[in-house]
Amino acid sequence: MNKILIGTIGAVALGLSAPASAADLAARPYTKAPPPMVATIYDWSGFYIGINGGWGSSRNCWDFVTPVTGTLINDGCHNATGGTIGGQVGYRWQSANWVFGVEGQGNWADFSGRNTSPTAPGQENRTRVDAFGLITGQIGYAWNNVLVYVKGGGAVVDDRYDLRIAPGFVGAGTTFGSASGTRWGGTVGAGVEFGFAPNWSVGFEYDHIFLGTRNVDFTLGGVFVQTERVRQDVDLALIRLNYRWGGPAIARY
Template sequence: MKKNLLLVTASLVALSAAAPAVAADLAARPYTKAPAMVAAIYDWSGFYIGINGGGGSAHTTWDFVGTGSEGSHNATGGTVGGQVGYRWQSGQFVFGVEGQGNWADFSGSNASALFATRNRTKIDSFGLITGQVGYAWNNVLAYVKGGAAVVGDKYEVSTAAGALLASTSQTRWGGTIGAGLEIGFAPNWSVGVEYNHIFLADKDVTFAGLAGTERIRQDVDMGLVRLNYKFGGPIIAKY
């Protein structure tokens, strides 16, 4: 009996000694850290193509060379076109080049202050070749642009009653500056608004069948809404 009691007591002592070791083994299990957060950063780099539309106004002044001013008018109307370009991003700065071509219907006229005639101007197309510098806040891009512009112009001289006397067309080159704001709203898609000003130098214009030369001065202001599709991945991962 005493022998059995001694065996039971020894077993209990052994179990008591083993319990801390088991607890220590459980506490020693490795801790697994939660995965790091990943921030999605919009990447503006890549080729893009898009469409645009809006309106504009061309302030035009006609001067009869050697005599004086015949007056001014605003040629206003709508425009629609497209653009293609490439951008590359370095940090938050974005650089790009772009070509744009538009059909337009900017037209207007005024009665001549010198003759019993009416002068009419119409812009039916224009193109822009520009460079861009911008600053991005993730999927929001603000930028300025500048470069060359080419405009398709048509000029008409009519009687005060509206009968056409003469007309001529010209392609005029000048410069342009502008600014825009663009937002990436879906993978590879962005929408934006843009303002452009086109500077056109004075141009001497002659009309077949009419004596004398007109010196025509013109500047164009436009507001456009743009939709672009960018080729390539829309975001980059930042840990």
């Protein structure tokens, strides 16, 4: 009888203690879900200013213009080549992946070249390009921080021309006629630009300048010497570094 009573009391005690043990269990901690991943989207919109430098070549073909009749006599062609350095300023705005812009660029140049006339062997023709400027519009397509674009517009080139005594003749290198002036034309180009920081980008650009043909009057001490018809084009290969403001990189989910 006592054994039965003791067993019953133990079972009741065990039943009463079970809920208390469950209540003593620690609550499960709440862990906040991690934020969603953020993708950084490079925005090309904004004003920019930069520097550029590289190489250029001016193709020049000369023809002697015969007085009275105006007949052209071939005086040969040459390339005036050399280095250039300058700067650019512009504005771009981006719509989806398309990027549109306008830009002004000005460069100092040191392009020089010469040839001996095939029809007047004692005459050496020399062309120098001292500066050029471009005013262009742009349209491009961006893959995040990589921009590929084409451009086109107007161009102006500062030229110097000299008639000199050719090597192998008495007085070789002596100038007997000079001319200078600015020539206006058109330009087209293309480039690729890489944004390596929110406001900085570096790129490569190629430009071609069409200057057509014009008559150039040479003088010596203010006295007319002769007229040459000069056909000229210019090719440029430039490395560019730009700083942009007014449109920093943005983040989107």
